[in-house]
Amino acid sequence: MKIENPVALRFLLQDELYLLNTDKLLYTEDAIAPHIAEQPAASIIQVAPTVKEPEPVSIVPAPEVKTPPLTFNYLGKNLKNFVVLVNYPALEFIDDAHLTALTNIIKRKELAIDDLAIVNLAHHSTAKYDELLTFFKPTKLLILGKAALPQDIAPLVLNVPKPLGALTALQSFSFGEMMDSVDNKKAFWEQVKGF
Structure with a gap:
């Protein structure tokens, strides 16, 4: 698919895209307008979705709490x-x-x-x-x-x-x-x- 304006991506792709902090500046409206002017119209912009792997979760069992036996005097x-x-x-x-x-x-x-x-x-x-x-x-x-x-x-x-x-x-x-x-x-x- 050929996209001339990267802002149009948000209308074509309904899913949320996650960008790295360094890439976010490239896709703001102010940064896109001059960037488009520099590129030829036939260029294709491909955005690879970033997949964040889940961090391994370690399950630590709760320590057993032993209540002292009830005693009466x-x-x-x-x-x-x-x-x-x-x-x-x-x-x-x-x-x-x-x-x-x-x-x-x-x-x-x-x-x-x-x-x-x-x-x-x-x-x-x-x-x-x-x-x-x-x-x-x-x-x-x-x-x-x-x-x-x-x-x-x-x-x-x-x-x-x-x-x-x-x-x-x-x-x-x-x-x-x-x-x-x-x-x-x-x-x-x-x-x-x-x-």
Whole structure:
């Protein structure tokens, strides 16, 4: 094909042409007009398309990030998969007077402290319900006070046992609320004795 004006190339070739920076000056309107005058009319301009080869892409696998296994600090040995959640920000586990009261209550159910796992959620505030289930595998979950509710647990009604999958959960008063109220102690015991 014979082309007299290189500007006409853009009308004939619909595809995009990529020029090197040094060649771009040759195809501007100002540079083309004097250039055309110098060449005879019978000349053919051929533009070879430049093909850029793709650069090789190296795929580097993302490094494996191993999260440390979740651990909880708890009192007892969890022999019966019975988890008791409490909230005592100033203590490691539970107040001594409250532990004595809890020990007396579980003795009536023929349980010992080693049968339980007493977890102070004040020191595990970011722990989610599923993480507790994975770690302890409880069949019974006793929650003492609103502050001891784990994140993402299904709504519970005070002193009403509720089955949650493979376990039964009971939310009751904290020992601080029970020590001063005979009614709260009675309501707690009525639910715990059958729990």
